[in-house]
Amino acid sequence: MQIAIALLAYVVVSLSASADITVGPGADVTRQDAKSALEADPAMEYSPTSIFVRFAPYMDHAMQRQVLDAVGGAVVLRYTLVPGLMLVDPGVSVEHAVEVLGAMPGVIYSEFDLVYRLDDVPNDPLFGLQWGLQNRGQFIAGVSGTAGADIGAVEAWNEFTGEASFPIAVLDSGVQWSHPDLAANIWINPGEVAGNGVDDDNNGFVDDIRGWDFYSNNNNPMDLNGHGTHVAGTIGAAGNNGVGVTGVAWQCSIVPLRVAGPNGLFASDVIRALQYCTAMNIRVSNNSWSSRGYSAAIFDAISAMIPHGHIFVCAAGNEGIDIDRSPRYPASYNLPNMITVAATGSRDLRAAFTNIGPSQVHLGAPGVEIYSTALGGRYAFRSGTSMAAPHVAGVVALIYAQNPSWTFTQVRERVLGTVRPVAALNGRTVTGGVVNLAAAIMPAADVAPRQPEGVQVVNLGSRSARVAWVDASTNEIGFEIQRETRWSNLWIGQIIIGSAGQNQTVFVDASALGRHRYRVRAYNDAGASAWSPWRVVDVTE
CATH class of the missing domain: 3.40.50.200 (Peptidase S8/S53 domain)
Incomplete structure (x- = not known):
């Protein structure tokens, strides 16, 4: 199993302890063993000493214990932020434990305790x-x-x-x-x-x-x-x-x-x-x-x-x-x-x-x-x-x-x-x-609206197309719709074909036959949003 890991600035990170949490016997030893392993092996992909297990809500502690016994598992931490989630130190390899527990009734998932890294230059x-x-x-x-x-x-x-x-x-x-x-x-x-x-x-x-x-x-x-x-x-x-x-x-x-x-x-x-x-x-x-x-x-x-x-x-x-x-x-x-x-x-x-x-x-x-x-x-x-x-x-x-x-x-x-x-x-x-x-x-009145989302263009036949979008703002005055037409291997004839009023999220264009593409932006007195991505449609009779 290959799990490549990369972080966002160019560096590396690790976490531990948290409020309102149940800590099991030997928790510090288990966590320290994992960190020692990571420091010895910088390329390590997941903890060799612990795994995550999340139990279904109906699983009480006795039922959980019965499941964990299948791998000789000891609870390291119980997380209260996520009900049923715990960190477990298995008595077998973590690879085997993830496979066995993941197939057990009452287990929502079992997975590796992954390593994450920062990318810092x-x-x-x-x-x-x-x-x-x-x-x-x-x-x-x-x-x-x-x-x-x-x-x-x-x-x-x-x-x-x-x-x-x-x-x-x-x-x-x-x-x-x-x-x-x-x-x-x-x-x-x-x-x-x-x-x-x-x-x-x-x-x-x-x-x-x-x-x-x-x-x-x-x-x-x-x-x-x-x-x-x-x-x-x-x-x-x-x-x-x-x-x-x-x-x-x-x-x-x-x-x-x-x-x-x-x-x-x-x-x-x-x-x-x-x-x-x-x-x-x-x-x-x-x-x-x-x-x-x-x-x-x-x-x-x-x-x-x-x-x-x-x-x-x-x-x-x-x-x-x-x-x-x-x-x-x-x-x-x-x-x-x-x-x-x-x-x-x-x-x-x-x-x-x-x-x-x-x-x-x-x-x-x-x-x-x-x-x-x-x-x-x-x-x-x-x-x-x-x-x-x-x-x-x-x-x-x-x-x-x-x-x-x-x-x-x-x-x-x-x-x-x-x-x-x-x-x-x-x-x-x-x-x-x-x-x-x-x-x-x-203040909102001084801010241009947000770019429309979810733009879709549908051929209606009869030389027309319907442009629809999701209004992502609450402060727009209206919307502008732009069209380009495909000619050979070029897009030409870029024009604003019309406007739609505030909260109007459908526009029907009577265009020529052939391939066209459309995009939409919102505007108000403060300015216009970015254009949405282009959407292509073939218009037919």
């Missing part, structure tokens, strides 16, 4: 210009940017810069929480008394003052890699402090959740970290890691966070592929509380390494030569979708903090509905644009 810094926040056409690594090819952060900060009471979780290699540009914005657990050796807030973690190290299972989520520190700086480095760089949400709080060791991270630890988020009412997390392997357990965990209003921001991956065709996870789960992010450069071109996906990747964000915080109190350039995702996580946090009564659906729609259209992403991502902080926190 650090570069030597040239000069500390954060083009992704404000692009004035400056040179970065020998490339001159395009003015305005940024997320509109400076304009947005005139409206709002965040709230210290709003936390953002960084599931990564840890965070150098003592960094001069991060220390002021590191989350402090209000329910915990530092250093008293007591779990004051009863969340299952003793002295979790500033988050938790799930990889080493202690209260010091310090970064030994640098990836998580770079991500954290993009999200929330302190702003207007006369030091270094500025984060997107520069007055919000960063919650370091260290889940990655030197060679990767385990799915079992990711779920524990997500449970911590729900227990501590953390509604945004950044997840710059990925794998080719599908994990039902992680899917279930992210899905279980929907009632908690949690938005899971993740990187699309760095293999330069279409993940609609070749899925990568968690990016391809496509859950309603997820936002998957591609990487763009300073000229509004998609990065050569970025994964795309017209239905799986939602939008783009700056991810090439991004300058941010680094280990040792320093700063560095890094590239990858791992660097793109935290731009979006910061935007999500600002919208949530500005609108605390909003649902996760409203926040997500605001992010996706206010993108800045970019030709390089049209037809390659859901929205066809780059995250636009300036538009996202402005």
Whole structure:
């Protein structure tokens, strides 16, 4: 069995421990054995010591015990975030245990505890210009940017810069929480008394003052890699402090959740970290890691966070592929509380390494030569979708903090509905644009509508075609429909053939015989959305 694994910025991660969880005897030994194996074998694809098993709701503990006895299994962890899910240390090989338990009555699934990795490509810094926040056409690594090819952060900060009471979780290699540009914005657990050796807030973690190290299972989520520190700086480095760089949400709080060791991270630890988020009412997390392997357990965990209003921001991956065709996870789960992010450069071109996906990747964000915080109190350039995702996580946090009564659906729609259209992403991502902080926190009337979705064209005969689409906005005045005609091997005669009123999602065109293609965009007084992808139809008598 081959399970290739890739992460989103160019690095590696691992997780452990979580709030409201039952820990079995020997759990620490089992988890440590897995991490020791990973450190000895950097290419390891899954834990050799534990597997996931999820039982059906009718299976009580006695029935579960009977099933596990078939492989001599011992329960390591019971996850309360996902009912019936547990991590099991089998008495046989994990390969045999997955096969045997997967065929047992009452078992929804059994699967490997996959390893995930970060894809990080650090570069030597040239000069500390954060083009992704404000692009004035400056040179970065020998490339001159395009003015305005940024997320509109400076304009947005005139409206709002965040709230210290709003936390953002960084599931990564840890965070150098003592960094001069991060220390002021590191989350402090209000329910915990530092250093008293007591779990004051009863969340299952003793002295979790500033988050938790799930990889080493202690209260010091310090970064030994640098990836998580770079991500954290993009999200929330302190702003207007006369030091270094500025984060997107520069007055919000960063919650370091260290889940990655030197060679990767385990799915079992990711779920524990997500449970911590729900227990501590953390509604945004950044997840710059990925794998080719599908994990039902992680899917279930992210899905279980929907009632908690949690938005899971993740990187699309760095293999330069279409993940609609070749899925990568968690990016391809496509859950309603997820936002998957591609990487763009300073000229509004998609990065050569970025994964795309017209239905799986939602939008783009700056991810090439991004300058941010680094280990040792320093700063560095890094590239990858791992660097793109935290731009979006910061935007999500600002919208949530500005609108605390909003649902996760409203926040997500605001992010996706206010993108800045970019030709390089049209037809390659859901929205066809780059995250636009300036538009996202402005009043709705000042924002162009979102690109129509689900465009379909049907031949009606009698020299006519019906164009139908899904209205993805609530603030459009109307829609424009564009047509091109096939002649020989060319598309010619591009014209706007008509308009449809607000909420009208069908248009009938009396066209000539032959092959045509159509696309649609929405508009209002603030401007127009990106065009939808083209749809082709053969019109007949």
